[in-house]
Amino acid sequence: MSRIGKKPVTIPAGVTATVSGQKVEVKGPKGTLSFTATDDVTIAINENEITVTPRGQSKRARQQWGMTRSMIANLVKGVTEGFRKELEINGVGYRAQMQGNVLKLSLGYSHEVNFQVPQGVTVTTPKQTEIVVEGIDPQLVGEVAAKIREWRRPEPYKGKGIKYKDEYIFRKEGKKK
Structure with a gap:
């Protein structure tokens, strides 16, 4: 059963x-x-x-x-109610902002990443270090959030990158002298 x-x-x-x-x-x-x-x-x-x-x-x-x-x-x-995923950006100089239907991400690359937001999902940036993905389709909301996170996954040494708000990053100790 x-x-x-x-x-x-x-x-x-x-x-x-x-x-x-x-x-x-x-x-x-x-x-x-x-x-x-x-x-x-x-x-x-x-x-x-x-x-x-x-x-x-x-x-x-x-x-x-x-x-x-x-x-x-x-x-x-x-x-x-709709579905919602919250992303957090950690890192010096890393930020996000919405311009029309394009999410502009500064993630330490030599260029700015322009992410085209698909129809059926709304992306907002309440702060420069926060991204909120909302929509009525849970599969589409999760997929968009995962694609945004994919641009700079959090790394284990300093925790820099894009992570989900409730995600725990397992931290590693650096080299010892």
Whole structure:
């Protein structure tokens, strides 16, 4: 039994969900998201809850059960609250600023890095050393944050680079004389 799959996904006020075959579409105040589930699960809407049940006892059906329920819960959370990733920049002279739809990063290279922000995601820089990535699609928000972090990963000696706000950098001791 899937502990995650057993729980129904509650639909909050102001959100409408429709199921047509294996496709679930959720509309809310922040936008519209959809997900197509595999044929291994059955999706049903009862009043203000979405329930997912497996169509058999095969291993794949049980795997898809919990995953489908999590994907639907992410759709509901995305159209109501949205998703957010916060990045921190550490290093002397390292900074970021938004100019239109382009994130300009000064990361110690001989040139400035210009990162084009994709549609569906908003990037803000409250401070020069902070980057906030927000959107309704968790996959897209995570992917954009990872691509920004990829430009200068945090290194273990001084901790310089771009890191997630809640990330712990394992520090190493430098050379000894």
